[in-house]
Amino acid sequence: MISIEDIRNLATLARLKLAPAEEESLQKDISNILDYVGQVSAASASVEREVPVLRNVVRNDVPTPTLGERESLLNAFPKREGDFNVVRKILDKDAGAQ
Amino acid sequence: MPELNKLTITEAQAKMEAGEITAVDLARACLAEIEKQNTELNIFLEVFSDVEAQAADADKRRAAGEKHPLLGIPLAIKDNILIEGRVASAASKMLEHYVATYDATVIKKLKEAGAVFIGRTNMDEFAMGGSTENSAFGPTKNPRDTSRVPGGSSGGSAAAVAAHMALGALGTDTGGSIREPAAFCGLVGFKPTYGAVSRSGLIAMGSSLDQAGPLTHSVADAEAIFDTIRGQDVLDSTTITESTYPKATLKKKIGVPRHLLKEGVDVEVLAQFEQSLEKLKTQGYDIVDIELPSAPLALSAYYVIMPAEVSTNLARFDGVRYGLSKKGSTLADDYAVTRAEGFGPEVRRRIMLGTYVLSAGYYDAYYGKAVAVRQKIAKEYSDVLATVDAIAVPTAPSVAPKLGEKSDPLSMYLLDVFTVTANITGHPALTVPVGTGESLPVGIQLTAAHGDEATLFTLGKVLER
Numbered sequence: 001m002i003s004i005e006d007i008r009n010l011a012t013l014a015r016l017k018l019a020p021a022e023e024e025s026l027q028k029d030i031s032n033i034l035d036y037v038g039q040v041s042a043a044s045a046s047v048e049r050e051v052p053v054l055r056n057v058v059r060n061d062v063p064t065p066t067l068g069e070r071e072s073l074l075n076a077f078p079k080r081e082g083d084f085n086v087v088r089k090i091l092d093k094d095a096g097a098q
Numbered sequence: 099m100p101e102l103n104k105l106t107i108t109e110a111q112a113k114m115e116a117g118e119i120t121a122v123d124l125a126r127a128c129l130a131e132i133e134k135q136n137t138e139l140n141i142f143l144e145v146f147s148d149v150e151a152q153a154a155d156a157d158k159r160r161a162a163g164e165k166h167p168l169l170g171i172p173l174a175i176k177d178n179i180l181i182e183g184r185v186a187s188a189a190s191k192m193l194e195h196y197v198a199t200y201d202a203t204v205i206k207k208l209k210e211a212g213a214v215f216i217g218r219t220n221m222d223e224f225a226m227g228g229s230t231e232n233s234a235f236g237p238t239k240n241p242r243d244t245s246r247v248p249g250g251s252s253g254g255s256a257a258a259v260a261a262h263m264a265l266g267a268l269g270t271d272t273g274g275s276i277r278e279p280a281a282f283c284g285l286v287g288f289k290p291t292y293g294a295v296s297r298s299g300l301i302a303m304g305s306s307l308d309q310a311g312p313l314t315h316s317v318a319d320a321e322a323i324f325d326t327i328r329g330q331d332v333l334d335s336t337t338i339t340e341s342t343y344p345k346a347t348l349k350k351k352i353g354v355p356r357h358l359l360k361e362g363v364d365v366e367v368l369a370q371f372e373q374s375l376e377k378l379k380t381q382g383y384d385i386v387d388i389e390l391p392s393a394p395l396a397l398s399a400y401y402v403i404m405p406a407e408v409s410t411n412l413a414r415f416d417g418v419r420y421g422l423s424k425k426g427s428t429l430a431d432d433y434a435v436t437r438a439e440g441f442g443p444e445v446r447r448r449i450m451l452g453t454y455v456l457s458a459g460y461y462d463a464y465y466g467k468a469v470a471v472r473q474k475i476a477k478e479y480s481d482v483l484a485t486v487d488a489i490a491v492p493t494a495p496s497v498a499p500k501l502g503e504k505s506d507p508l509s510m511y512l513l514d515v516f517t518v519t520a521n522i523t524g525h526p527a528l529t530v531p532v533g534t535g536e537s538l539p540v541g542i543q544l545t546a547a548h549g550d551e552a553t554l555f556t557l558g559k560v561l562e563r
Contacts, residue, residue, distance in 0.1 A: 017434040039398040057335035068199030078423030
């Protein structure tokens with residue numbers, strides 16, 4: 001069974017804030033699902049991984065229009081100011097002095 | 099004259115061509131049905147306000163001499179397919195107010211054909227589920243029995259067609275999300291060969307598995323929609339051409355993997371399945387036993403590969419550029435709070451599972467092995483499909499469950515046991531309704547060789563006779 005610490009670690013990696021009750025239910029659900037899908041690790045010992053048949057898909061190096069009008073893309077910003085997308089300040093010029 | 103909204107696409111097109119009815123008549127008949135039943139069934143998340151105008155435009159195009167099998171045909175569109183200028187929410191709080199900034203390629207092609215878009219249909223959030231109960235906007239009910247689910251994730255699309263609110267619908271299928279709801283609602287559902295239809299403009303779930311396709315009342319209708327939306331697309335480099343795979347010739351042989359049907363399938367479903375095999379037999383097809391030794395591992399491989407791709411694809415929803423945006427105490431917290439509030443429980447579960455199977459230390463045991471198993475299954479299927487026209491199984495192991503019946507996630511996943519394989523292997527698969535009368539619908543699923551959609555349509559038409 002997967003541990004509650006594992007669940008918390010996964011939540012951090014997955015960028016999900018979980019309530020304690022959900023951590024517990026996920027511990028149970030994910031353990032059950034892993035028990036089931038674990039068949040693949042158990043049963044496939046003899047399976048050789050083959051190199052799949054791949055093909056390159058290339059296009060001419062010419063500019064093409066982007067998908068969507070500029071204005072509609074700007075309108076999708078959660079917080080728009082003029083033509084700017086307002087995001088959290090992550091650099092602080094005084095941070096080094098603290 | 100029968101009610102217009104109950105016509106098949108082929109019938110409606112013939113009537114419009116003959117000048118007996120107009121696209122506006124058809125659209126009004128569908129809208130009237132929606133007015134009657136949508137509150138009870140919760141099928142459409144939005145009915146578009148310009149449906150009659152779209153239909154009038156189609157009538158104008160016909161008057162100007164245009165012809166197309168879908169010209170003026172009212173279609174329902176799953177809520178994870180982008181239509182420029184309209185909301186596409188994937189039935190998630192994360193994208194509740196997101197307005198699509200461009201047309202999906204399938205939508206562009208349907209617009210060129212002159213199809214009329216009725217509205218966007220309910221679904222499991224981000225297409226994750228088999229019952230439409232995972233929608234952030236409430237479950238959809240099965241029009242054939244309102245105490246039951248319509249299947250999922252394209253449950254709204256299936257219910258819209260089954261309830262005659264549209265003549266056909268587009269869905270997407272990552273592990274059976276077109277075929278399972280089609281079977282539960284008594285419809286034809288079709289998942290094309292991987293790459294046959296462009297994925298550009300579909301809200302991605304598992305990119306190596308996703309395909310868009312039709313849900314309709316007849317095989318000919320499904321074929322008409324598929325012929326319209328298929329084709330190579332510069333915006334999706336996985337799309338194929340008609341010459342990518344060799345042409346198959348009809349062998350008049352159907353393979354049945356009896357070893358997969360020994361347990362876990364309802365007696366009633368098996369009985370209906372056997373009856374439809376008889377139908378093929380009387381039409382001169384040989385029914386032969388086949389072995390697919392690795393097929394029992396398909397569901398496990400799928401539930402490793404799919405969540406892995408989900409966790410990667412859904413990493414883009416961070417509240418920075420579009421969609422829901424919530425503030426936390428730090429930047430990392432902004433992401434975590436936004437994603438916790440925006441995603442529902444099943445989506446969070448799959449992201450967590452995908453993060454686990456991709457993490458260092460577990461990658462080889464789960465993801466690496468699942469990919470190897472996937473290749474082995476694909477090879478077994480391709481080898482068998484070189485000797486038979488198609489592989490036949492029931493589409494789902496049971497009829498549609500009651501609402502709330504499958505509350506444990508794993509029991510819900512087991513409904514996908516017969517459908518995931520075609521996504522794992524990339525083969526095209528068609529479900530056709532079998533059985534008659536009062537009983538709940540059951541589907542038979544046929545899987546053919548890569549690129550051999552034609553054989554599936556031929557067989558499907560034999561089955562629906």
